[in-house]
Amino acid sequence: MITTKTMTLAANYSDLPVRAGYAVNINDIEIALFKVTNGRVYAIENHSPHPKGGVLTEGLVSGEYVYCPVYDWKISLVDGKVQAPDTGQVKTFQVEVEGDNVYIII
Numbered sequence: 001m002i003t004t005k006t007m008t009l010a011a012n013y014s015d016l017p018v019r020a021g022y023a024v025n026i027n028d029i030e031i032a033l034f035k036v037t038n039g040r041v042y043a044i045e046n047h048s049p050h051p052k053g054g055v056l057t058e059g060l061v062s063g064e065y066v067y068c069p070v071y072d073w074k075i076s077l078v079d080g081k082v083q084a085p086d087t088g089q090v091k092t093f094q095v096e097v098e099g100d101n102v103y104i105i106i
């Protein structure tokens with residue numbers, strides 16, 4: 001099966017706060033963008049994998065991790081993996097930054 005990926009303009013790089021979440025909705029998917037201290041931008045699904053589904057843009061960012069605001073699970077912004085002792089994974093999306101444009105590839 002051939003799947004087509006689309007590059008969608010999600011935000012302006014200069015509008016993204018450092019170490020805080022920025023929510024966007026693309027194709028009815030709620031995505032959390034995070035600009036970390038080193039300037040990289042990550043995009044992950046905006047819900048914790050926990051049944052309570054905490055909103056990750058409300059979480060605290062430390063390095064390349066976000067802490068879910070509800071139960072404090074530590075989630076990697078790089079691969080979406082929940083760190084031990086908790087388990088689970090959040091979907092991640094590829095990000096391209098071109099000038100001031102931040103694109104998400106879905």
Ligand code: FES
Nearest residue numbers: 048050054068070
């Ligand atoms: S809602 Fe449970 S860890 Fe986020």
